[in-house]
Amino acid sequence: MTPRKKRLWFIVGGLVLVGAAVGLVLFALKNNVSLYFTPTQVYNKEAPQNRSFRIGGLVESGSLKRENDGLTVHFNITDTFKTMAVVYKGILPDLFKEGKGVVAQGKLEEGNVFHAEEVLAKHDENYMPPEAADALKKAKAAEAAKAAPLQAGNSPSAAVPVDK
DSSP states (O other), X not given: OOHHHXXXXXXXXXXXXXXXXXXXXXHHHHHHOOOEEOHHHHHTTOSOSSSOEEEEEEEOTTOOEEXXXXXXXXXXXXXXXXXXXXXXXXXXXXXXXXXXEEEEEEEEETTTEXXXXXXXXXXXXXXOOHHHHHHHHHHHHHHHHHHHHIIIIISGGGGSOOOO
């Protein structure tokens, strides 16, 4: 073999090895990626079925209920527009409280109940996961856009005179 052919085979072999390594890394990452969704997105069926994902928002006040076994907890996560029921079996974080931010990882089961495998609470007064903050901003903007035509006088009640 000439030196030129040896060099060509060396380059081709190196490219094949690099390609195989990149393929294996991408395959491994695909199985470990956990997508984030809000209750509104889950309600709109944007979340994957039969696959683990993360859901985040605020723990709805008055929704926290514990079963007699001491480990199973039922609560609701809300993004102020839609609410998702969550069941978690395990010890909740110390900072877990009603009305506070939370992210749960698990799967959506029958009856639109989210079975969490892990629950994370925000760690200080001012922190909210970036995904949760963005989702809440989008939800508020969507609600404001729906309310804008009503405020502009396009509602049926705007045509009725009001006596003072």
